[in-house]
Amino acid sequence: MATPLVGYLLVAALLFAIGLAGALTRRNAILVLIGIELMLNAANLNLIAFWRYGPHPEALTGMMFAIFSIAVAAAEAAVGLGLVIAVHRHAQTTDLDQINRMKG
Amino acid sequence: MIQEETAFTPQIAASAITGILWLIPALPMLAAGAIALMKQPLRKASATLAIGSLGCSLLLSLVAFTHVLGGWVHGQAVRETVNFTWIQVGAAHVDLGWVLDPLSAVMLVMVCFVGLLIFIYSTGYMAHDENFTRFFCFLSLFAGAMLGVVIANSLLLLFMCWELVGLTSYLLIGFWYFKPSAAAAAKKAFLTTRVGDVFFLLGIVWLFSQSGTLLFYSAGAGSMEPLKLALLLATPSHLGMTAATGIALLIFAGAVGKSGQLPLHVWLPDAMEGPTPVSALIHAATMVAAGVYLVARVYPLMQAGVQLSQSGEVIGSTTALTVVTWVGASTALFAALIAVAQNDIKRILAYSTVSQLGYMMAGLGLGGVAVGMFHLITHAFFKALLFMGAGSVIHGCHDEQDIRRMGGLKVEMPFTFLTYLAGMMALSGVPIFAGFWSKDAILESAQIWSISRAPFYMLVLGALLTAFYMTRQVSYVFFGNWRGHGEAHESPGVMLFPLVTLAFFAVVLGFLGTPAWPWFRSFLENHDAPIQVSALFERGPALLMLTSIAVVLIGIGLGWRIYGDKKVNADDFDPLERRFPTLWTLFENKFYIDELYGVTVIAFYAWWARVADWLDRRVWGGIVAGVTGLAHIGAHISRLFDVNWIDGGFDKSCEELANGGGLMAGVQNGRVQLYLRLLALAVVVLAGILIWSVQG
Numbered sequence: 037m038a039t040p041l042v043g044y045l046l047v048a049a050l051l052f053a054i055g056l057a058g059a060l061t062r063r064n065a066i067l068v069l070i071g072i073e074l075m076l077n078a079a080n081l082n083l084i085a086f087w088r089y090g091p092h093p094e095a096l097t098g099m100m101f102a103i104f105s106i107a108v109a110a111a112e113a114a115v116g117l118g119l120v121i122a123v124h125r126h127a128q129t130t131d132l133d134q135i136n137r138m139k140g
Numbered sequence: 141m142i143q144e145e146t147a148f149t150p151q152i153a154a155s156a157i158t159g160i161l162w163l164i165p166a167l168p169m170l171a172a173g174a175i176a177l178m179k180q181p182l183r184k185a186s187a188t189l190a191i192g193s194l195g196c197s198l199l200l201s202l203v204a205f206t207h208v209l210g211g212w213v214h215g216q217a218v219r220e221t222v223n224f225t226w227i228q229v230g231a232a233h234v235d236l237g238w239v240l241d242p243l244s245a246v247m248l249v250m251v252c253f254v255g256l257l258i259f260i261y262s263t264g265y266m267a268h269d270e271n272f273t274r275f276f277c278f279l280s281l282f283a284g285a286m287l288g289v290v291i292a293n294s295l296l297l298l299f300m301c302w303e304l305v306g307l308t309s310y311l312l313i314g315f316w317y318f319k320p321s322a323a324a325a326a327k328k329a330f331l332t333t334r335v336g337d338v339f340f341l342l343g344i345v346w347l348f349s350q351s352g353t354l355l356f357y358s359a360g361a362g363s364m365e366p367l368k369l370a371l372l373l374a375t376p377s378h379l380g381m382t383a384a385t386g387i388a389l390l391i392f393a394g395a396v397g398k399s400g401q402l403p404l405h406v407w408l409p410d411a412m413e414g415p416t417p418v419s420a421l422i423h424a425a426t427m428v429a430a431g432v433y434l435v436a437r438v439y440p441l442m443q444a445g446v447q448l449s450q451s452g453e454v455i456g457s458t459t460a461l462t463v464v465t466w467v468g469a470s471t472a473l474f475a476a477l478i479a480v481a482q483n484d485i486k487r488i489l490a491y492s493t494v495s496q497l498g499y500m501m502a503g504l505g506l507g508g509v510a511v512g513m514f515h516l517i518t519h520a521f522f523k524a525l526l527f528m529g530a531g532s533v534i535h536g537c538h539d540e541q542d543i544r545r546m547g548g549l550k551v552e553m554p555f556t557f558l559t560y561l562a563g564m565m566a567l568s569g570v571p572i573f574a575g576f577w578s579k580d581a582i583l584e585s586a587q588i589w590s591i592s593r594a595p596f597y598m599l600v601l602g603a604l605l606t607a608f609y610m611t612r613q614v615s616y617v618f619f620g621n622w623r624g625h626g627e628a629h630e631s632p633g634v635m636l637f638p639l640v641t642l643a644f645f646a647v648v649l650g651f652l653g654t655p656a657w658p659w660f661r662s663f664l665e666n667h668d669a670p671i672q673v674s675a676l677f678e679r680g681p682a683l684l685m686l687t688s689i690a691v692v693l694i695g696i697g698l699g700w701r702i703y704g705d706k707k708v709n710a711d712d713f714d715p716l717e718r719r720f721p722t723l724w725t726l727f728e729n730k731f732y733i734d735e736l737y738g739v740t741v742i743a744f745y746a747w748w749a750r751v752a753d754w755l756d757r758r759v760w761g762g763i764v765a766g767v768t769g770l771a772h773i774g775a776h777i778s779r780l781f782d783v784n785w786i787d788g789g790f791d792k793s794c795e796e797l798a799n800g801g802g803l804m805a806g807v808q809n810g811r812v813q814l815y816l817r818l819l820a821l822a823v824v825v826l827a828g829i830l831i832w833s834v835q836g
Contacts, residue, residue: 060817068816136810 044085052078065120065130069113076109157200157207158220158240161291164200164248165301167193169284175277186273190280191259197287198252201245208245209663217666218242221293221357234348235355239293242664243509247290247433250517254425254524255283257638261528262417264634265535269415275315279421282308286426290433295344295354295363295391298434302340302398305427306333312422313414325410332407336397343390350375350383356437364440373445381459384444388460391438392467399431399497402471406734408494412486416531419486424493424527425520432500432516435464436509443508457591461505468501469586469595469602474731476605480612480716481727484541485530488613492567493523495602499582502595507585510661514653515582517660518574521649522566525642529560532631532639533617537624543616544710545625550618552628555636557618559643564614566646568607569692574650576688579603581653584684600691607695615703623710655681 055074062068080102087098124130171193175186211218223237259279266275285308288301314326347363348354350372356364363369375383395401400408411423422428435442442460457465472495479491496519504512536553537546550557566573569580583603586596622628630636653660655675662669675681702715717724729735807818 056820060813060820063813068812132812135812 041085041089044081048078048081048085051075051081063131063133065123065132065135066117068132069116069120072116073109073113076105076112080105155207155220157204158222158238160200161204161222161238161240164197164204164252164291165284165287167197167200167284168280168287172277172280172284175273175280178273180271180273183272186276187259187263190276191256191263193280194252194256194259194283197283198249198256201248201252204240205245205249208240208242212242212663212666215668219357221355221359223293223355223358226296232352234296235294235353235358236297237293237355237358238291238297239357240291241357242666243433243436243513244290246513246517246660246664248287250520251283251286251290251426254520254642255286255421257641258417258421258425258524258528259283261420261531261635261638262415264632265417265531266415271315275312275415278308278311278315279417282312282422282427286430289430293356293358293362295347295356295438298437299340299344302394302430302434303337305422305430306330306337306398309333309411309422309427312418313411315414315418319413322413325407325413329407329411332404333397336394336404339390340394340397343387343394346383346390347372347387350387364438369440369444372441382445384441385459388438388442388444388458389463391441392435392460392464395431395434395501396467397431398434399428399501400471400494401431401467401498401501402474403733405471405475405494406730406737409487409490409730412484412490416486416527416534419490420524420527420531423490424523428493428497429500429516429520432497432504432512435501435504436513436516439504439509442504457505457589462591463505465502465505465589465595468498468503468505469598471495471498472502472602473498473598473605476602476609478727478730479609480605481714481724483543485533485543485546485613485617486527486541488543488609489523489526489530492526492606492609495606496523496567499579499599499602502586502599503578503582506589506595507581508665510653510658510664511581511585513664514660515575515578518566518578518646518649521642522563522573522575522646525559525563525639525646526567528635528639528642529556529563532556532635533560535631535635536628538626540624542710543613544708544712545623546617546628547620547624547708548618548622549628553618553630555630556639559636559639560618561614562643562646564610566650568610568696569603569688570696571685571689571692572647572650574646574648576692577650577654580655580685580688583688584655584681587680587684600687603688604691604695607692608699611696611699612703615699615705619705621707623708 052075055071055076055078058071058074059068060071062071083098083102083105087093087101090098120130123135127135129135168190171189175189178186208218219239219241221237221239223235225233226236227234259276262275262279266272269275282305285301285304289298289305292298292301310326310330313329314323316322317326344354351363351368353361353363353368355362358365360367363372369384372384372387373382377383377386381389397404408423408428412419414423442464443458446458446461475491475495475498479488479495482488482491496515500512500515500519502512503515533546533549533553533556534541536549536556540546562573566575569576583596583599586599587593589595651657655678656673657669657671659669676685714724717728726732807814
């Protein structure tokens with residue numbers, strides 16, 4: 037057993053924190069999207085790690101969850117990018133500080 | 141006095157004329173309604189309507205009279221009634237109705253006839269008055285109401301018409317309402333008669349509660365018929381009187397007010413403020429006689445319980461009739477004394493009317509219905525004649541009423557003079573004239589009254605004074621020198637025609653009731669009227685007649701001696717005033733009765749009104765103000781609570797809600813980044829809570 041579970045979890049937490057920081061601080065919509073993708077992948081890493089060190093490592097349930105999650109994230113990224121393009125067409129910018137019309 | 145004889149068969153079934161008897165009062169009333177709607181310039185139409193309707197009533201009255209007369213000739217006592225129920229409340233019911241009997245028939249003809257003549261006279265007298273149509277409207281209403289009083293077979297219907305008569309009297313006395321004295325006289329008349337009417341109404345209510353009916357005659361069940369009278373006599377009342385006496389006295393109080401008897405006579409002389417035809421019609425001939433008529437109508441009640449001898453002669457009297465006699469006799473003497481010292485031509489006649497009404501009352505009390513009613517009928521004719529003659533004089537002297545400012549008019553106004561002289565002689569009781577016979581009948585029954593001789597002497601003295609003051613008046617007006625202003629002139633024919641007609645009746649009417657042929661009494665009392673010339677010369681009546689002739693001659697002689705045909709100045713003292721200044725002042729001021737009422741009754745009422753006013757303002761007003769103040773204070777507290785607590789609480793919570801909303805609205809600023817940050821923050825907080833709770 038080379039690496040303990042904590043190592044994976046630390047990497048995943050670091051990855052999540054980097055993604056969160058990027059999503060919160062960046063003003064560009066595309067970079068915010070990228071931050072979100074990072075956070076998703078941190079979650080995936082956690083899923084794989086818990087599966088591998090869990091009570092039933094022989095079943096493929098954890099890997100299946102991760103693969104589903106990646107597929108959903110891909111679709112989500114596509115939708116998000118589509119939205120960004122639509123917003124850019126409308127507002128001629130991707131700067132989120134200038135897109136402030138999202139209120140009722 | 142002879143009771144109703146049974147030889148005459150009573151007849152009760154109503155005939156055709158009784159069925160339409162209601163038309164007699166209804167026609168003038170309808171005419172009054174129609175005239176009330178007419179415009180002022182329609183003078184001729186209104187007079188025609190009024191005279192026409194009363195003429196129709198006179199014709200109907202004559203038909204009714206002939207019907208009753210026909211019954212009398214055939215030995216039937218006609219008393220036909222038509223009754224109907226007016227109000228029904230449970231088992232109790234109030235009936236109204238009318239009656240045709242000798243009493244109402246005679247009265248109907250008199251009222252219609254005298255009324256018609258006065259209507260005709262009024263067209264001349266009021267010719268220049270602006271409110272000619274209004275005058276005829278009131279006159280017609282009066283005639284209708286008076287005829288209603290006459291035919292009423294129910295005390296209630298009689299009372300209604302009685303009050304209508306009082307109303308028209310008020311309206312007509314105050315006809316020239318722009319004169320303050322006329323307006324005051326109208327009020328005085330209304331209020332004074334009201335005093336009597338209150339008692340009258342009490343009597344009506346009492347009678348209804350005791351006998352259950354107000355009908356006079358109703359096939360044995362009426363209140364004037366023996367059955368109910370026996371019931372009333374058997375009912376004891378206060379002060380040892382029976383209910384019959386009590387009710388009779390209360391009803392008599394109503395008659396005292398209306399007929400100007402002591403002590404309620406004060407309104408009648410003041411009523412002369414009205415136009416002279418009104419004085420003639422209402423305040424001499426008809427309305428004031430309504431009180432006498434009322435007493436005659438309820439005579440069975442007045443007489444209830446009287447003792448009869450075996451031959452049907454009345455022995456003694458009842459309490460009610462004794463009261464009637466004393467009131468009548470004192471009024472007769474009292475008013476005659478005042479009349480001696482008056483100078484207004486109409487006022488002398490007014491006091492003379494009061495005095496003659498006293499004679500009628502005394503006649504009723506002493507001698508029965510026929511004696512009183514006979515004087516009523518003859519008096520109506522000659523007093524209407526005198527008033528219209530006075531009106532003619534006033535008209536001819538340019539509205540002068542003071543007899544000291546007239547004089548010598550026999551030359552300028554010969555017709556008025558002759559007719560006035562006829563009236564004066566009838567009133568004084570000069571033989572052959574109507575007043576002689578009717579007054580003689582009263583004196584005769586006074587002479588044989590079993591209780592006291594005093595009324596006889598009072599009435600004789602009254603007769604002497606009557607002859608005296610009438611001579612004084614005629615001397616002042618028609619003899620001596622002219623002391624007035626301008627030229628006197630004779631009145632137009634339309635005014636003289638009624639005078640002549642009435643003068644004719646003032647002479648001949650007395651022959652209906654002489655001792656030789658007492659037709660009037662026989663007719664009213666339903667027995668035969670034999671002609672017995674010898675009755676004139678029986679010792680009693682003949683002596684009495686001689687006495688009364690002597691009295692009249694003394695009166696006229698004295699009057700002529702003092703006042704006759706002398707040249708005097710208008711401002712001279714009266715000869716009597718020079719000789720008896722104290723007495724004269726007393727008479728001239730009407731025994732200070734008005735002043736007495738002024739310092740007693742009226743002062744008391746004024747004081748009482750002030751007390752009531754003070755109570756109203758201070759006590760009741762204070763209580764009301766206090767309650768109002770309390771309510772105000774309560775309302776203020778309630779308002780403070782409302783404003784500060786309820787409204788305040790509500791306002792505050794609304795304000796906080798709005799503030800909170802504003803705060804949250806500030807968060808939703810449309811910046812995606814902020815949303816995301818809040819999300820992250822919330823996640824951190826959630827995570828913190830989770831961790832903390834797991835550890836706890």
